Amino acid sequence: NAGVTQTPKFQVLKTGQSMTLQCAQDMNHEYMSWYRQDPGMGLRLIHYSVGAGITDQGEVPNGYNVSRSTTEDFPLRLLSAAPSQTSVYFCASSHQDQPQHFGDGTRLSIL
């Protein structure tokens, strides 16, 4: 049972480039979410999904897009990377109202 798998683990981008952070879960969880973690800021919610075909914005959604075509996958897209998006990104999943399971994160640096 792999749980929540995030790829890649590390990535360096140049300003203006686009990329997709992948997140997959094998627990049949309907709820999935993306957080970013910055020093001194704690985890902040970017986007979330309560089921396939349904997504919504969290606290800090600007500059990011998501889609949920299947229950298992919830990719996060950076449209035009900016240095302010340098962060560690975590994906999480759960059944509604149950504790969220987190992946081990993607460490993203934007130059």
Next chain:
Amino acid sequence: EDQVTQSPEALRLQEGESSSLNCSYTVSGLRGLFWYRQDPGKGPEFLFTLYSAGEEKEKERLKATLTKKESFLHITAPKPEDSATYLCAVQAMNYGGSQGNLIFGKGTKLSVKP
């Protein structure tokens, strides 16, 4: 505004020296309070969920308690392997359009020296 505040930011203990971490919260209707442990380079790992004031949960050397305004994570006779960052998060009734969304505190970094 819904928010979660953890204190202290960092805590250094000697092995066997018991202490407590604090999580105070302000939310418009608490659905649940969660404690997570995070090791360097890893994602948060779930520890406890508390739902109502007076509730307590225990796991090995850790005990979590909940009041109407705060939660404590008590660490009894800690060992070096308890060193980690401990995160507190709450689910609020009306946060962000989904009852699943979490509001996190900034965490307490615990170091336990042998």
